[in-house]
Amino acid sequence: MDRIRLTINGREIEARPGQTILEVVREQGLDDIPTLCHSPELEPYGSCFVCVVELKGRPNLVPSCATRVAPGMEVETGNERVRASRKTALELLLSNHYADCLSPCKLGCPAGVDAQGYIALAAMGEYRKAVDLIRENNPLPAVCGRVCVRKCEVVCRRADVDSPVGINAVKRFVTDAPGIYDGGVECAPPNGKSVGIVGGGPAGLSAGWFLGRKGYRVVVYEMMEKAGGMVRYGIPVYRLTDETLDAEIDHIRKAGVEILTGVRVGRDISLAELRKRHDAVFIAAGAWAGNPMRVEGEFDTEGVVNGIDFLREKYYDRTPISGTVVVVGGGNTAMDVARTAWRLDADKVILLYRRTKAEMPADPMEIEESVREGVEIMELAAPVGIVSEGGRLKALKCIRMKLGEPDASGRKRPVPLEGSEFDLPCRMAVSAIGQSPLLEGLVEDGPRVTKWGTVSVDTATMKTDVEGVFCGGDVADDGPTVVIDAIADGRTAALSIHSWLSGEPVPRPFVARKDLWAKPGKAELGDIRQSPRHEVEQMPVEQRRGSFAEVATGFDYEDMMHEGERCLSCGCLRFDDCDLRLRAEEYGVDMSRYFGQVRKHRIDDRHPHIVYDPNKCILCGRCIRTCARVLPVAALGLVGRGFRTEMRPAMNDPLVETNCVSCGNCVDSCPTGALTVKFPFPGRACLEYESADTHCSLCSLLCPVEVRSFGRERYFVKSPDRPGEYLCRYGRFVNELYIRQKRVPAAFARRGSSLVQVDVCEAAREAVEGLRRVAAAHGPGSVAVFVSPESTSEQMYLAGLVAREVLGTGNVGSLAEIVSGSSPAVLDGILGFTASTAGREAAAGADLVICSNTSLESDHPVMVVDVLDAVRKNHAGLLVVNSILDQADRAFGSASMDPMRGRASILWAGIVQALIERGVPAKTAVSSMEGGPAFLSALDFPLERVAAETGVDADVIRSAVDIIADAGRIAVVHSMDRARDRAPGDTEILADLVLLLRKAGVQADLLLLRTASNAAALATAGADPAFSAGRARSPKLPGAADGAELAALLSKGGIRGALVIGEDPLREERTAGLLGGLEYLAVMDWAQTETTRAADILLPGTTGLEEEGTRVGFDGRVRSFAQAVRPPSGLQGWEILREMLPEGLRSRLRTSALVTEDLERLVAGHAGRHAGMYWRTGDSVPGWDGTGHLVMPAVTGRSSHISVPMTAVSVYKATIREVGTERFRIS
Incomplete structure (x- = not known):
């Protein structure tokens, strides 16, 4: 391929033809060009103009995202002109960005405490995290929870509806929780520098905390016998107990803060001496002198x-x-x-x-x-x-x-x-009209003093006019103030001291605020139901006389949750990763430069999962273009013109009432906080999270996902930050199911008529003994192990070991697969293996996609993107054989056929015969194929008879034959376990079709989708009566030899004892009857079901996000799963199943990785040359050579039973399909 030579930033480089400047710069790491409207998987848009660069010889700057490289081009990506232009572009975008980056309560707090964040964490039940979040700005949270003047509540927007949220009471609640002082404090390594602090009050303690955490040696010089300053000696204990204050101070000491009490600077040690001892000094001496009348x-x-x-006297003497x-x-x-x-x-x-x-x-x-x-x-x-x-x-x-x-x-x-x-008789008069600092010994040859008798400081940095001396709290600037102001001064001083000593600038984040335009009012909040504020419980007045017990007793749980629900979550959830804000910060944007009229909109939260704030939208179009890529007809678009342009659903209808499929990919595409997801738990804020990369387990595509956790059962799912990675509604919002569904949190054993909680390992062993008793009484063939096709490969492997090695039975498999009649070896006689011949790439690169017995938009929505790419980019045809047409089928289908249920295989047999008659391939070529002569002799499906038997017009069939005959690259997409349109022999005849097309020189592949995520691994992992691990033929054991025999055994009531893993056969009468003869039932599941309620032993299972291990996708590719979320029981499913094994196996398979290795060894040893078709790791590609053995299946016109959802996940998906996203609720 020819290369293009050009110069970028004075460096001569080479690029591929067709690349944009942006692609070249990013690929070769030449610069960090900012973008907002651009995403690599989308066509260039060029609307935001923040990616502009300068081309030599061009008078105007050009958008790098939309400008292709050319020979000899000279590009500058970051000179002064370019940066100025980008800054202007950002300022123009922000001039109409009516948004709050941070909540008013955080901005209103002098210390900048994230009230929205800790209220959200409190609502989530994460009390320690809530307290630690407060400590990021305020090391005295319990003190402030009792005595703060609540400046945050003064600016709370909830007041526009009824009354402010009880922010401080929530702070009090979380600081009263047990364990908030446990453990150490995370600090930077010692940096060899020290800071002396004069005064152990709130300002001094605050500065010490923040400096200590940054690695400084901190010494606090406190003149009183205990630290705390006015917080201890000026606030009565009925408002703030010594125990509370002491606990706070002890925690501050954990940051390495040394507190010397009884040392008065100016008397016991001079300021000059302090300056010699320490690299910097912070004066926080307080205001200990009362003002006279x-x-x-x-x-x-x-x-x-x-x-x-x-007050100081009464602290000691309460006479x-x-x-x-x-x-x-x-x-x-x-x-x-x-x-x-x-x-x-x-x-x-x-x-x-x-x-x-x-x-x-x-x-x-x-x-x-x-x-x-x-x-x-x-x-x-x-x-x-x-x-x-x-x-x-x-x-x-x-x-x-x-x-x-x-x-x-x-x-x-x-x-x-x-x-x-007039005279006012009294025995005592107390002057409480203000305080003043005692500066003796602090200002001689020291910092300048104001006319009010305080130390003069720069309030932005707390610096004095003496090098290395800082000052804050009551002794500084405007004098005595409240506790939170002093804490804020201490933090400001600590940041400034660190900056002064380290040379690092103090971070100044860019923040947009609605009140820069005007104070927001009730109108823009929308219809918010009034909800009275709950107040803190107080000791009855009659009990207070003579008592110094704490008056405010705090919130209970219901009060805290009520106030959390009242929070409007005003701050942006995307503060930390909003591209617009981060770039504005990087380029030093001045929001006032283009200040003027601004759009104001109500937030649209009518969608059950997505919130749209039009005020934050910058009209970049990424959501619209992403939606158009995912859907045949986009649900989003631009409405209006000029300044009035908005991104809206069609006709401004609620998004959920459009053709939106609730996939949420628009949220991932948004560079601001305009589109966000709702959480299936209380609390919305921009919070720190733990991230885990894993895969979705809701279908056999096994899409990559990122799980972000705020705490236990408080997490959400998103697509990875990689271009072109999408999720569907099921995978993105399955957390609502996992979190809200009633769980099996521990192990239980039936004692009489009740289930009693027991130790998990004991329960596992008791389950084995119970099944062995049944086997002893009725024979090993009377017991069975059933495992969900959604389980990990490791669970399946261990289930097979439990059945064969522990119980001595061949009865092992998935009830869902057995009931459906699906066979794991259906294509072994045709292809030599029963697996897909290719992956999703075959569909994306095809010029014809055939969909048979699969509803992609319902069952595998992300696969629709591949089909649409093929149709749009390759101008591919789309041929559909199904009883239901999806949006893509209707919009892009070249032809569609709806044969009578159960007769699709007759239709395909007729198409195969018509193709051969057309010479695709020629009969002589077919005769030369293995099994060809027999196949031809059995093939007797003239179009007229096929049309009559299937109900499909003969001309439509001919049109389909023409479409197939003219294609050069064909992807046949077929679902093996979808019962709706399945027909006897359909999978086999489609495999024959692919073999014949390969013989005709067509690049044809068969993609066998599964609705269950790991159905493809059942036989490979040994969870099938016919196969042990590695797809080795199962040893001769009592019980069934294959799925059909096991189905017959179930129908006759021959199963007397069963271990059921992850399936719910008792949910439906039809499947419950298969287990009517049970005498003993052990169940392992994560969700409470009809089957778990009937169990003799109940073991806790795991969701798809709680179990490490592997699953095998429809294409044979092995996907690794991380334990992204910890299960309630603390144990994973494989660990519990391992407890059922003999000691020798238990010790050999002591980790999940060892279980995987054991299984992989067996696959490599038994699956032979087709191992890669079943168990594909790394970047390997399927090794099929396109050959096989033609076999004419028994094609009949018999329809299948509609499959019964047998797992919590399949019920969830089926219910959503039935009732729709808008009406779906977790019961």
């Missing part, structure tokens, strides 16, 4: 104290007080003082405040609780003097106030009312 005599009158001293206590102030400290005085038996407690209650800066909840406890609030009054007697307080001289114009805080300024002075 500034009235004469307050410092020398007994009974007048400040709030900080009062009761008497008389009236007046507390001056309206903040949280004032409330704490008042409520503490009330608990200490003060006769009366009065809160004196110069404004009204509405202007009080205290937490409204604290105000409310103060009033409930009997604290009297005296509004619009302020102290102006002290009345004393003998040096002791007698009364507080006060003056009435009125509210004037607003001051700098936004509150109305209090103005004294002249002549309104």
Whole structure:
């Protein structure tokens, strides 16, 4: 092939003709060109213009995704002009991107705690993960769960519907869960640098936590006897217990934080010395001085104290007080003082405040609780003097106030009312009107001090004007504030210190926000049902007097779940991997540059599995083009023009009411968060997950999948991040079945009329003994082992060993396959093997696809993509022989035939005869083939008789013959185990057809699809009466010699004891009758079924995502399965079956990998030259040479029974097909 030489970024390279610039750059790793509208498996679209590059000699930049390489081309992919253009393109896209990258609650939290995330994890039952998520931004979650002022709730969008979500109460709930302090703390390796922290309050502890986790040696210098600062000594224990605070601090110590108590910087050690000892210093000394009332005599009158001293004293000494206590102030400290005085038996407690209650800066909840406890609030009054007697307080001289114009805080300024002075008798007056830092010893030759007596800092970094000295918390900038602000300061300082010491920049993620345009309102939220907020349970007021027990007792489980359900999940689920956001961050986008009008839409969540947020759509068209590739007629399209253009389903109908097949591939294609999936469990947020690559086990295509788990039974399935990998509705959303279906969580044994939980291994051995008793009484031929065709190959192999080696019977197989009449050796006499001759690639590359007895869109939807590719790209024909026509059949079928049920084989025999009569191949060529003469002599199916017997018009049959005769590459797709349109001899006559076409020089292949995922492995793994492992002929044992004999034995009631693995024969009367003679039943299944309810021994099984091992696809390719999800019992199915084996076998097959190796050894040893057709590993291709032995099957007009779904998965698929996705529910 000729190569094209061109230059990219000054480097001369070679490329293949027809490649785009983008393909060449990515293939050769020359640069990272961003794309949004492009996906490699789709045709170039060129709409987003973020992939532009510069071509020498071209005045305009060109989209690299749509520009083919040419000889001599000179390309620049990342110069200044190119980057500026990409930035502009991103800014234009974002100018109409009305979306919240992060939830308002996270943005509203000073520390940036992901409230949406921990609420979701709490709802999922992942309490420790929820707490650890909080700790990513706030190392004092239990403290804040009790005393936080809940700035997150102030901005909660739920308030537009009814009232904010109880965010902080959920935090309290998860921090009360057991085990949240267990284990160590993950920290970076020590980096050899140290940081000294002045003060062990929330700011200092926060900084220590984050620095410790980054590998710094951290020493906290705390002047009090215990760490905690104002959180310990300024917040009463009825709000925050010492036990809670101590547990939090001990956990912070696990990050390597050393806390030295009783050390005051400025007294015991100087700031200068600290700077010598450490690479950086963080000052978080707090504000320990209470502000005075500034009235004469307050410092020398007994009974007048400040709030900080009062609370610190009462931390140690709870001696009761008497008389009236007046507390001056309206903040949280004032409330704490008042409520503490009330608990200490003060006769009366009065809160004196110069404004009204509405202007009080205290937490409204604290105000409310103060009033409930009997604290009297005296509004619009302020102290102006002290009345004393003998040096002791007698009364507080006060003056009435009125509210004037607003001051700098936004509150109305209090103005004294002249002549309104009055005396307020009291025994104690407490000044709680603010705090100030004690800077002695901290600022001499140190950082600059503000006019408010705090340390001056850059609030973005917490840096002071002294190199290496940082400052935060109450001692910095605007002075004393709330706990969460101090925690935020500590985190900011830690990040800045790390950046300063390491040279790494502080991460600044790009965030889009709806409120950049306007505050979102109720209208865009849609119809959300009002749901009253649940409040935290409180100790009854009558029990609080004299008690310092914790007042707030927290949420119960129902409260927590209720608040989780109320969460609107405002933040984007794609924050971590949204291509638009990540590229905007990379290119330093300024959203305000093209700020203007924006579209606003309601979120469309009418689909049972998919949520569409049009506000986030960038009109890249990837979902539309993906849908068009998956479906014959796309369910999605663009509507409107210009600025009003939107991606919508046809007629703006609900997506589920269109021809959408609910495959969810549009979600995987979306580069933003416009399309997301719903989870079959509570909680929606962008969360960390564990990822596992495995395969889908819902049909024999065995498509690759990625499973992302948030926790136990909290996971979702998606296609791998590889171009062209698609999933169907079953594979993507099967987690709803696995999670919601009632499980068998453990082993149970029947004791009397009840099932009692027992040890799994004991139950397995008891099952063997029970079956042996039946065998002893009635002979080994009376017991059987039945295994689901969805089981892994390893389970099938072990089931065969249990039957033959343990029970001594040949009765082993799949009830579903036995009932269907399917034979694992039906083509052995024709092809020499019974397996597909090729894989999916044969269909994708064909110029004619024949579909017989298969409904691809219902049974194997992903296979439709291959057929559509063949039709669209190769202009292939599509010939359908089926009783039901799918969308693809109707849209692209060259011809379709619907023979009467059970007579398709007569139709195919007539087509074969007509082809031979046309010389495809010639009769002489057929005669030269093995079995040819006998075949020709038995072939007597003239078209007129075929038409009469099948009900298919003779002209239609002739047209089909013409289509086949004119094709050069034919893929015959046929389902062996689909009963609806199966006919006697149909599989054999189709194999004969493929042999004849090969003889005629046509590249023909037979693709034998299976509805069950591992049906192709039953005989290979030895789970068949006729075959032991490796497809060796089964040894002569009591019982059936093949499937037909086992079916007859079942019909006569000859099976008295059975081990049933993964099948539910008792679900339907027809199959239940086959086991009517049972005396003993052992069952292993993951789902509760009619059969599990009848079991004498019940063993826990596993879903397709919970078991490691292998399955064999329809094409013979072996696919590995990972244990992507842990089963409830903790044991996999192969482990339980292994317990049934003799000790020698158990020790030899001690791991799943060893079981697989043993099976592979047997396949290689017994399957002979056709081993690769049954068990194909790696990149090997089927080794069929196109030869065989023509055999004319017994073609009759007998229809098959409609197969009965016999597993939880097959019932699930059948029910969805029957009722539709929209109406389907897990019962």
